Amino acid sequence: MDRRHRDDSADNGGDANGQREKRPRPAPRAISAAEIAEEFAHHDSSVARINNGSFGSCPASVLAAQRSWQLQFLRQPDEFYFNRLQPGLFHSRALVKEIINAADVDEVALVDNATTAAAIVLQHASWAFAEGAFRKGDAVVMLHYAYGAVKKSIHAYVARAGGHVIEVPLPFPVSSNEEIVREFRKTLELGKANGRRVRLAVIDHVTSMPSVVIPVKELTRICREEGVDQVFVDAAHAIGSVEVDVQDIGADFYTSNLHKWFFCPPSVAFLYTNKSSASSCLHHPVVSHEYGNGLPLESGWIGTRDYSSQLVVPSVMEFIGRFEGGIEGIRKRNHEKVVEMGKMLAEAWGTFLGSPPEMCCSMIMVGLPGCLRVSSEKDAMKLRSFLREKFKVEVPIYYQPPKDGEVLEKDGNNCVTGYVRISHTVYNAEGDYHRLRDAVHNLVADGYNCDMLSSK
Ligand SMILES: Cc1ncc(COP(=O)(O)O)c(C=O)c1O
Numbered sequence: 324m325d326r327r328h329r330d331d332s333a334d335n336g337g338d339a340n341g342q343r344e345k346r347p348r349p350a351p352r353a354i355s356a357a358e359i360a361e362e363f364a365h366h367d368s369s370v371a372r373i374n375n376g377s378f379g380s381c382p383a384s385v386l387a388a389q390r391s392w393q394l395q396f397l398r399q400p401d402e403f404y405f406n407r408l409q410p411g412l413f414h415s416r417a418l419v420k421e422i423i424n425a426a427d428v429d430e431v432a433l434v435d436n437a438t439t440a441a442a443i444v445l446q447h448a449s450w451a452f453a454e455g456a457f458r459k460g461d462a463v464v465m466l467h468y469a470y471g472a473v474k475k476s477i478h479a480y481v482a483r484a485g486g487h488v489i490e491v492p493l494p495f496p497v498s499s500n501e502e503i504v505r506e507f508r509k510t511l512e513l514g515k516a517n518g519r520r521v522r523l524a525v526i527d528h529v530t531s532m533p534s535v536v537i538p539v540k541e542l543t544r545i546c547r548e549e550g551v552d553q554v555f556v557d558a559a560h561a562i563g564s565v566e567v568d569v570q571d572i573g574a575d576f577y578t579s580n581l582h583k584w585f586f587c588p589p590s591v592a593f594l595y596t597n598k599s600s601a602s603s604c605l606h607h608p609v610v611s612h613e614y615g616n617g618l619p620l621e622s623g624w625i626g627t628r629d630y631s632s633q634l635v636v637p638s639v640m641e642f643i644g645r646f647e648g649g650i651e652g653i654r655k656r657n658h659e660k661v662v663e664m665g666k667m668l669a670e671a672w673g674t675f676l677g678s679p680p681e682m683c684c685s686m687i688m689v690g691l692p693g694c695l696r697v698s699s700e701k702d703a704m705k706l707r708s709f710l711r712e713k714f715k716v717e718v719p720i721y722y723q724p725p726k727d728g729e730v731l732e733k734d735g736n737n738c739v740t741g742y743v744r745i746s747h748t749v750y751n752a753e754g755d756y757h758r759l760r761d762a763v764h765n766l767v768a769d770g771y772n773c774d775m776l777s778s779k
Contacts, residue, residue: 376534
C-alpha cells in the first residue's frame with residue numbers, strides 16, 4: 324500500500340473488502356458579499372463607481388500577491404532575474420493562452436497595455452510601408468469609433484509612412500449587427516478604389532465610446548474574403564467581458580487589457596499574434612537584450628522595471644475561481660445586471676438604450692434626458708465633472724451630435740444627444756445606479772442644463 328493510498332483510506336474510510344466509498348468533495352464555498360466588499364475595501368466608499376470600463380479594478384488579494392512579487396525582486400534581484408522572472412511570465416502567458424484558446428503559448432506576449440499593443444502592430448505596418456512591402460497610398464481601415472489614442476497611433480505610424488487611412492462610419496444608436504456589417508463592406512469597397520489595396524483593418528471588439536460589441540468574427544471573415552492583408556482586433560475591454568476565442572475569430576493580431584475586466588493590477592495586456600500569419604515577426608518598440616527572439620521574449624525584458632502586474636495572473640485565477648461559474652459566471656451576471664440597470668435608468672428618464680442588450684457586454688449606453696442639453700463634448704465633460712463633484716457618481720458621458728433635421732428643443736426631452744456609459748462588475752450594487760438616476764432627476768427637476776454648468 325503506497326503512501327497516497329494510505330492517506331486516501333484514512334480520509335475516506337473503506338469497507339470490509341477494501342472498497343473505498345467515494346465521498347464527494349464539498350463544493351468550494353462561493354465568495355460572499357462581505358468578502359467581495361473586503362476585497363475592494365480600498366475603493367472610495369463615498370463614490371458610486373459605475374465606470375469600471377475606464378480603468379478596471381483590482382482586489383486586495385491580488386494586490387497582496389503583487390506586493391509579494393515585488394518583494395521577491397527587491398530581496399534578491401539577481402536571483403529573481405536569473406531564476407524566477409521568466410518562469411513566472413511563462414506561467415502567466417500559459418494561463419492566458421488557455422483562456423483565449425490560442426494554439427500556442429508562443430502566440431501570447433504580455434505588454435503594458437492595449438496602447439502599447441497597438442503601437443507594436445502599427446509600427447510593424449509602418450515598416451512595411453517604409454521597406455516597400457506596402458505601397459504608398461495603400462489603405463488602412465479603422466472604425467470611426469476606434470479608441471482616440473489608437474486613432475492617433477494609426478496616424479502617427481501609418482499615415483505618416485504613406486498609408487491612406489479610411490474610417491468606417493458607424494450608426495449610433497445602433498440596432499443590429501447588419502448595420503455595422505453594411506457600413507464595413509462599403510468602406511472596404513472605398514478602400515479598394517483606384518486599384519488600392521487594403522493592407523490593415525483595425526477593428527474594435529468592444530468600442531469604448533459609445534460602447535458597442537462589434538461582430539469581429541464576421542468582419543474578420545469579410546476582410547479575408549476581400550483580400551485585406553492583416554486584421555488587428557483592438558479588444559481592450561474584451562477579456563472578462565465578452566467571450567474570447569482567438570482561433571475562432573481568426574484575426575492576425577488581437578489584444579486585450581487584463582487590468583480592465585480581469586482584475587489584474589494596472590497595467591497589463593496580452594497581445595496575441597497568429598503564428599500562421601505571414602506577418603508574425605512583430606517587435607517591441609522598446610528594444611533590449613531579447614531583440615530578435617520573438618515578441619513574447621522581447622516583451623519579457625524591456626529593461627529594469629516592475630513586472631509584477633504581469634506575474635499575478637495565477638492569483639487572479641484564484642480570485643476568479645471563488646465566483647460561481649468563474650469568469651464566465653462573472654461575465655454573464657455583469658451583462659444581465661448592466662442591462663437591467665440600463666433599462667431601469669432609461670425608463671426612469673423617459674429615454675432609451677444606445678444598442679439592443681445583445682450588442683453590449685458589461686457596459687451599456689443609456690440616453691440622458693434631452694432637456695439637459697448636452698450640446699458638445701465639452702458639455703459632456705462638464706456634466707460628468709458635476710455628477711462627480713456634487714453627487715459622487717463616476718460615469719462617463721458621450722455626446723452624439725443631432726442627426727440631420729433634428730433640432731435641440733429648448734425644453735424638449737425628445738432629442739437625446741447625451742448618453743451615460745454604465746459599467747457593472749462584481750463590486751457594484753443597485754444603489755450605485757439609483758444614485759445616478761436620482762442625481763439626473765434632481766438636475767431635471769431643478770431646471771439645470773449644460774449651459775448653466777461652469778467648465779472648470
Ligand atoms: C478600445 C480601446 N482601445 C484601447 C484602449 C487603451 O487602453 P490602455 O489605456 O489600457 O492602453 C482603451 C481604453 O479604454 C479602449 O477602450
